[in-house]
Amino acid sequence: MVFRFVPQKEHTGQRIDQFIPVIDPSFSRSKIRKIIDIGGVHVGGRRLRKCSYPVQAGERIEVHVDGRPLEIFSLTPENIIYQDPYIVVIEKPPGVETQPTPARYKGTLYEALLRYLANPFRPQDTPELGMVQRLDRDTSGILVFSTHARSHKNLTHSFASHQVEKRYLALVSGRPEKEHGEIHSFLARRRSDNRMKSVERGGKEAITRYRVLQTISGCSLLEVEILTGRSHQIRVHLTEAGHPLLGDTRYGGLDHVESLSVGRQMLHAWKIVFPHPVYGDVKVLEAPVPSDMKRVVEELS
The missing domain is CATH 3.30.2350.10 (Pseudouridine synthase)
Structure with missing residues (x-):
């Protein structure tokens, strides 16, 4: 499932982990931070890695959710x-x-x-x-x-x-x-x-x-x-x-x-x-x- 967001002028400079939960309350700040960490948030078609990224008006933000646990698998x-x-x-x-x-x-x-x-x-x-x-x-x-x-x-x-x-x-x-x-x-x-x-x-x-x-x-x-x-x-x-x-x-x-x-x-x-x-x-x-x-x-x- 893909959620799409386009920041408006008044959102410019806001942290992405604050912006998304305000626009869509189904994403808590802790949840969106985990999704960013595993690589599920893309800005302008590129995978985002920073929760502190300041959003810009008009850019395309996509949140990809596969419904699987957000814990990170590690090899032993x-x-x-x-x-x-x-x-x-x-x-x-x-x-x-x-x-x-x-x-x-x-x-x-x-x-x-x-x-x-x-x-x-x-x-x-x-x-x-x-x-x-x-x-x-x-x-x-x-x-x-x-x-x-x-x-x-x-x-x-x-x-x-x-x-x-x-x-x-x-x-x-x-x-x-x-x-x-x-x-x-x-x-x-x-x-x-x-x-x-x-x-x-x-x-x-x-x-x-x-x-x-x-x-x-x-x-x-x-x-x-x-x-x-x-x-x-x-x-x-x-x-x-x-x-x-x-x-x-x-x-x-x-x-x-x-x-x-x-x-x-x-x-x-x-x-x-x-x-x-x-x-x-x-x-x-x-x-x-x-x-x-x-x-x-x-x-x-």
């Missing part, structure tokens, strides 16, 4: 699956944006990793961070970043040339007719609601393989492998196959099973296999299943 050593001088592999919790959005910069995984890698003795030295993959906000699991100029090009090439094996765990409604199978289509974004869908012409090729691991209470736990990395690929393919992810209400998934509430889409990036971009050895790494997904499986069993 427990989130680090693997690290060396060239790459770092992260366990992303659900509910955390991978990269900055208009509503927030601080607390995204990208920004949290920059803070985690920063040299406290040389704060001016920004780590060389390369992002080669992304996960949706509510998808948990494993992410690989390059942290050195020597590794970024090779790591990017590995992902682009399909040298990386990516496996997910997905909890879905129903049970597929076949124990394992492959879904192949071409995906494109639908303009009316910004959702992805399979199309006959003009889309990008997407290939998803699945295997049924367990069936519980009318639901199935699948191991999913994607041979392509299209936006929302797993979510779309499983929905179109008649087995949407539990909790994925955007693509038709249930937000509860019987009396059990499902708080987010039950998709976890579980395992990744890739050649190290500098050393050349093959890395086989896994991200532990998060507690909320374990809880749903256990309570359905």
